[in-house]
Amino acid sequence: MQFFQSPKDYYARFDIATSIRLLRIFMFLISLIAPAMVIVVSITAIASFANPAFEMAISARSIRFLFMLGAASLFKVESPSRLSYPFGITILFISIMSASNVQEHLQEGLTIVIKVLHIPLFVVIPLVLLFVAFLRNRKKFSSKQA
Structure with missing residues (x-):
């Protein structure tokens, strides 16, 4: 969790800082999955024109x-x-x-x-x-x- 903390979190309200931190974690997970999704979708699109x-x-x-x-x-x-x-x-x-x-x-x-x-x-x-x-x-x- 320390990797997702920012100095700005200490100046914001607790609920807003926690929401932003959870958003950072969620976006990090999406950034791990998104390149694979782009590759799968592009391969599917290219393969659909193979015939x-x-x-x-x-x-x-x-x-x-x-x-x-x-x-x-x-x-x-x-x-x-x-x-x-x-x-x-x-x-x-x-x-x-x-x-x-x-x-x-x-x-x-x-x-x-x-x-x-x-x-x-x-x-x-x-x-x-x-x-x-x-x-x-x-x-x-x-x-x-x-």
Whole structure:
């Protein structure tokens, strides 16, 4: 706490000085997290333009958000945004490890990744999650009627 004290705190009223000190601590914590948030948001924005087909990019974004909501429902997570970091970091590491340079990365992204990664992530897994959610809701509905 000593690092967040200022000589001005001794000249202000107790409640105001304490509020300002708590604000300093809060802003310090935000300054630790903010660069990571900027990086994650910028990588997400750049990655959303990776698909050259505009129609496919829109459907992929829609399916991505539905996938997040389905996974949050499946794992009983209150906030679906909590799952975006693990999924984003996993995709980032897969992207970094799959190519040694930019041309190879683009070549793999346009040919291999669509078949190997996009179809399972955006078609198979959401359908499985939809089926699991259907079964869970059916089980809840049948237990309410009984």
